[in-house]
Amino acid sequence: MIPKFFLKVGRLIGCAIVLFGWMIAADSIAPRSAGAEPTKPLEKAFPHSEKCKRCHLRVFEEWEASAQSRSILTAPFRISLNRLIEAKGEKGAMMCFRCHAPHILEYPSHLKSFIDEVRSRDPRIDGVGCSQCHLIKDVKTEENPPLPIYALGKTIFGGYADAVENLAHQSEANPLYRRSDYCVTCHHSLPSMDNAQPLPGWLGNWRATKAQKSGKTCQTCHMPEAFGESANGERNRKIANHSFPGRFGKVRAKALEVDFETEVTGNTSHVTVTLRSLVPHHLPVPHPGWSRMVLDLTILGKNLKKVYGEQRLYERVYGDAHGAPTVFDFEAATILKDTLLKPEETRVESFTFPTPTDAPSMDVILTVTYSPVHGPKEFLDQIEKEAPLGTKDRAFQAVEVLQKKKNIPLKKR
Ligand code: HEC
Ligand code: HEC
Ligand code: HEC
Ligand code: HEC
Ligand code: HEC
Structure with missing residues (x-):
């Protein structure tokens, strides 16, 4: 056991480092208006998952073991991405990154560097990391497939209405995070290319199912509830498993x-x-x-x-x-x-x-x-x-x- 006192000190040091490295330069909050990219650098707007690890070790370790953390790392992904690029040019890759590394939606001019990162086999960018999920403020469900809407500020969205304050970010409860629509954003279907007819979605009519109607969301089964620390050293409370069990698990x-x-x-x-x-x-x-x-x-x-x-x-x-x-x-x-x-x-x-x-x-x-x-x-x-x-x-x-x-x-x- 590490005494509580050291945890607190460690946390404060962690906060200081984070403040220095991430937030201070990251205050110009420019939501993306059509066509314009945010003025702050991509690494500041979407902090790397490593930056969250110092305070959210448990969540980080679960996520690291999940498929979501491998979304731009696998050989089948690299090879099929290359095959698409051969057929459709680099622009085609936008379609894959929209779910596999969705920060491209805010920074489309970075497409070439995203492709290079994937091809390096050891990308420095996240695919579906902490920020790619926790900066989603809303979802445009009327798009096919639905589109995430990001708010690139200091606010991290989640399911708690009573998150303990911390020095790295503000927290805001967002009901979307407990709804299936949140997940379906990236689990719905491929966007159709070349104005082709869209094919039927991947999930089928999930909205009409008994599970959905009885209040079971994607999160109920794929982010099972547990009891533990949400941030290092905080009191135990209800938490959500981040290993995203599915085919594995x-x-x-x-x-x-x-x-x-x-x-x-x-x-x-x-x-x-x-x-x-x-x-x-x-x-x-x-x-x-x-x-x-x-x-x-x-x-x-x-x-x-x-x-x-x-x-x-x-x-x-x-x-x-x-x-x-x-x-x-x-x-x-x-x-x-x-x-x-x-x-x-x-x-x-x-x-x-x-x-x-x-x-x-x-x-x-x-x-x-x-x-x-x-x-x-x-x-x-x-x-x-x-x-x-x-x-x-x-x-x-x-x-x-x-x-x-x-x-x-x-x-x-
Ligand atoms: C930003 C896009 C995005 C969002 C939002 C998202 N996912 Fe995923 N998810 C992915 C991608 C991409 C993969 C595949 C990663 C890989 O294997 O390459 C994946 C993989 C998974 C898997 C593993 C599938 C398997 O074969 O085992 C599960 C389970 C899953 N997601 C559940 C969820 C749930 C539940 C939510 C909502 C809380 C969610 N996802 C939200 C993009 C997303
Ligand atoms: C609408 C969101 C979305 C789009 C667009 C998308 N994917 Fe995926 N992809 C996912 C999700 C979600 C999974 C996990 C599916 C599962 O396990 O059931 C996945 C899984 C995969 C996998 C298997 C896991 C792995 O990493 O080896 C490959 C390969 C893959 N996608 C390649 C691509 C390629 C190439 C493109 C572009 C043509 C693309 N995807 C476009 C969401 C998307
Ligand atoms: C695929 C999207 C997704 C990814 C990736 C993701 N989260 Fe979450 N996270 C959620 C959702 C959805 C909830 C709310 C679950 C609920 O309340 O039922 C949540 C809840 C949380 C919570 C509060 C509950 C708890 O379990 O402690 C924290 C803290 C958190 N996430 C941090 C992180 C960090 C840190 C990372 C990266 C290591 C991360 N998340 C990656 C979707 C995601
Ligand atoms: C300096 C430490 C620190 C850092 C760094 C940090 N967090 Fe937190 N975070 C906390 C604390 C403390 C809480 C409150 C936990 C609680 O209430 O139990 C929290 C709460 C959260 C919540 C829950 C918010 C809600 O209202 O549901 C999410 C999600 C979250 N953090 C995600 C992240 C992500 C993503 C990152 C990286 C971009 C990150 N955090 C970086 C300390 C930190
Ligand atoms: C009642 C529980 C339950 C709910 C609710 C649920 N799932 Fe699943 N899902 C499962 C189970 C069980 C599996 C594992 C199947 C297996 O491994 O045989 C699975 C598998 C998956 C997989 C990976 C398997 C594959 O075939 O590629 C993905 C991705 C997934 N679910 C996404 C979702 C999404 C998105 C939602 C919300 C619309 C959702 N699930 C709602 C139980 C559920």
Whole structure:
């Protein structure tokens, strides 16, 4: 335990450093009027997450472990960004940064340097960092996709109406931070390019779901409430987890309920699977374009040898301008196939297969996983080359959502 006194002193020193390094020069608050960029430098308007770390260590460490903190760091992002730039020029990259590093919206003249930072593989800029989220004052929900509206002052917005005062920033409670609209800003859809028809959104009709209507917001599930310190050394209170569990992390166990029945009729057997999505949005969310979930049926016969396997895929297959399938959704002109699990949908899948012979019983195993990245070979080769861990990169790992298993006795035939 560090005595409270030292924490307080440490905090004051922290404040002084922050004041010196960040706020003093950052007082000319110029909200962006159409076309004009703010007069203060970008690094002052959007302080780096490292600057918040000294007082919000717990939040910082959670965020650092989250996908949001990797939004401009992954090999698949770099490679697909480059592919878009080859096709559409550097201006096209605006579209990706609008959600992956949204401070570009305020500083469009920095586009070239954002691209260079991403290509450096060790960017000095944040992607979706603390400021990119906590300076959002409002959301224009009527835009497609919605647009965040920033207020680049000394005020940090959040969910508390009674935040303790501090020397680095003012705090202001903003009801938006407890509403789904806040998150949907960046989780809605790709903006359409070249005046093409906008494609359906990524989440589906989340507004009409039971979860939403019963008051569950994105934050309820993806920023689960806990009790602890919001800033170093402050009293414990309700806090929001910042590791944004999703594909990774604990919420996964609550994604689906799966039940199945097996019927053996002589030489053929049937398995009927009922998948009940508990999630108020599509599963999976169809961005990036290679997002895919798999339901795998495996039958083990005599000596636990695999005698049968079949899969069902849940995905949105995009078609490019020539109607050919593409895993790059920014090339999409149409949707060729959509088997996504709809919000809170119940789906029934039936499988028929030969009953294993010479076996006293069979094992029926059902597994649901998020697939690893897939697509053209040169794309996968590039990821392997670009990723520091090569084939061990996260992108190549399947993530198991759940597994169910039953042993079914078989009559002697
Ligand atoms: C400024 C844009 C932005 C906002 C606002 C935003 N997100 Fe995200 N979010 C992203 C991006 C970009 C990623 C993907 C990062 C990556 O993996 O490259 C992401 C990733 C995630 C993931 C991880 C997905 C996975 O595959 O596991 C979850 C969960 C998530 N966000 C939830 C939320 C919630 C909840 C909110 C609202 C509190 C929110 N997001 C607000 C941009 C945003
Ligand atoms: C409307 C906001 C938005 C736009 C625009 C957007 N993305 Fe994303 N992107 C996200 C979110 C949110 C996620 C996380 C999705 C999830 O995990 O379900 C994500 C995830 C990804 C991923 C997978 C995670 C990773 O980092 O490897 C890649 C790759 C990616 N985006 C590339 C792009 C590219 C390239 C563009 C530009 C063509 C783009 N995105 C435009 C919001 C956006
Ligand atoms: C994707 C957007 C997003 C990002 C990134 C993000 N936050 Fe938050 N943060 C929120 C939202 C939304 C809330 C309010 C949650 C609630 O009240 O339910 C919140 C709450 C907070 C709180 C008060 C509650 C608590 O858990 O202590 C603090 C402090 C905070 N954020 C600091 C930070 C810092 C520091 C970072 C960067 C390390 C950061 N946030 C990154 C969206 C974000
Ligand atoms: C000098 C220390 C210090 C620094 C630096 C600092 N904060 Fe805070 N912040 C605090 C304290 C103290 C609170 C009040 C916590 C409480 O009430 O429990 C707070 C509260 C907050 C809240 C909650 C506001 C609300 O009304 O809900 C958010 C969000 C937040 N900070 C984000 C940030 C972000 C983002 C940064 C970096 C840009 C940052 N803070 C930098 C000390 C600091
Ligand atoms: C009732 C809880 C619940 C609510 C509310 C909820 N989600 Fe989810 N979401 C989940 C679960 C569970 C998963 C994990 C699925 C898995 O891993 O199998 C998930 C996965 C995700 C993912 C990543 C998975 C993917 O398929 O790419 C994103 C991004 C996401 N949610 C965003 C959101 C947004 C944005 C909202 C608000 C509109 C929201 N969620 C509301 C439960 C919820």
